[in-house]
Amino acid sequence: MIKIVQVVSSTCPPCQAIQKKIQKWLETHPDVEYESISIEEKREQVAQMGILSVPxxxxxxxxxxxxxKIGYFSLDELLSSLDALIG
Incomplete structure (x- = not known):
């Protein structure tokens, strides 16, 4: 089972763009789980995960x-890697 966890901020435009693209990708990958965690609402949990910035x-x-993947990264490359893992 593959699960994608995205840490987001309400003030982060790249976070929203990434989230939309992941949601679109998930439409053709129903077996992949997805969870979005707000860095503002779950600061302690996110810090325990070792994440200090978004996206x-x-x-x-x-x-x-x-x-x-944290900060600047290619979402297309990430999703391609996931396709290869699943495929």
Whole structure:
């Protein structure tokens, strides 16, 4: 099982853009779970995850983190990597 966890901020335009693109991708990948965590609302949880800034996307496989992208990164490359993992 693959799970995408995105850490977002309400004041982060890239976060919203990434979220929309991930949601679109999820439409063709119904077996992938998705969770969005607000850095403002869950500051302690996010800090325990080692995330101090957004945008941040983490990917888990069988409850083990396999991908961590924070700050500037190519979402297209990330989604391509996920397609290869699933495929």
């Amino acid at each position: 941040a996307v983490l990917v888990y496989r069988k409850d083990r983190e396999i991908i961590r």
